[in-house]
Amino acid sequence: MKKFLILLLAFAMVCSLAACGEQNDNSIKNNTQPNQTPQPSNTPASNQSSMGETDITDTIEFDASVSWAGWSDDPKIRELALNKDTFELSSARHIPIYKCDTLEELNEFKTTFSGTFTMDGTWDEVPSFEEVTADYTEDFFIENTLLLVYVEANSCTPRFGVDSVSKENGTLSVHVKYTYTPEEDDSAMAGWLFTIPVNNDQIQDCTNFDAVVVLEQPPALTVVSDETSVAALLGTYSWQQRNIDGIITDIRADSPHPLDCRDLLSPPLETAEATAALRFTQNPDKIVSIQCWNDSYWSMPSADGENMIFNGNTIELKSGGYIYEVVARWDDDNGYGGTAHYSFYITVE
Structure with missing residues (x-):
């Protein structure tokens, strides 16, 4: 069309x-x-x-x-x-x-x-x-x-x-x-x-x-572990909207690196579990990647992240305190969708 x-x-x-x-x-x-x-x-x-x-x-x-x-x-x-x-x-x-x-x-x-x-x-x-x-x-x-x-x-x-x-x-x-x-x-x-x-x-x-x-904007993400939850912080995203008249609107927004958002990501979600569930208000068509940084790297956005293992919407957590970033994509077949970054802070006891 x-x-x-x-x-x-x-x-x-x-x-x-x-x-x-x-x-x-x-x-x-x-x-x-x-x-x-x-x-x-x-x-x-x-x-x-x-x-x-x-x-x-x-x-x-x-x-x-x-x-x-x-x-x-x-x-x-x-x-x-x-x-x-x-x-x-x-x-x-x-x-x-x-x-x-x-x-x-x-x-x-x-x-x-x-x-x-x-x-x-x-x-x-x-x-x-x-x-x-x-x-x-x-x-x-x-x-x-x-x-x-x-x-x-x-x-x-x-x-x-x-x-x-x-x-x-x-x-x-x-x-x-x-x-x-x-x-x-x-x-x-x-x-x-x-x-x-x-x-x-x-x-x-x-x-x-x-x-x-x-989906007029990226869905919200809640992270759940050990019956405790925390709202993830929406970061950089690229999104598409389709108006009723068929006009397509593309929106692109940049955000600070997760390691530069300590105040917004604190306090951490504390858990004794080794996994966490990602609960989107609308599930993505694909989780592109998940990476993490040890919390000793706060305010050091140039630090290299570590790629995480995940199975569907479940991720394996690392012991200690880590900042996690999830990149997810929603197909824009019906005129709405895009890619969004989310971050959250978890400590595993």
């Missing part, structure tokens, strides 16, 4: 430790909570240019509600989704979408997933699926269709909202984004169902349906 490319070359070079800065939806209709993600240790600037053309994308008006569904690894969640063929193609950010054209189909959905999703349960301020869908009648389905999107997370604490619903080349896409990413997550898996009514006239020419979690 031809597209405009706006290149934002941002290099906010920070020369002192103090300049590291502080680190750190529920959606009714399309209104979301303010973005409360931890602030990275970098501040990109921008310089714009454009070239090329973009295909026309139609935006569909929507009125979305969210309900609590709980987490499940039931294979039929994906097997019965309209976009089941997308899950193995590339990025894991495709999420299941379903469509109910009649009240009978809505009730059938509830019956099919009654042992999979928590239909009558709530979580904090999030209502149950039964409550959200209680007012849908046969009259509603005369002119409307109900889209259902399931999104899961590694924690109960993040929040999501429907960012947009668009139509392009016969494919309707629902874009879900993080509206709140906590500095530290709990360890409980979670899941939500978005209910999105749309008018039949708006989707009559749609032959495919898809839903994706869009």
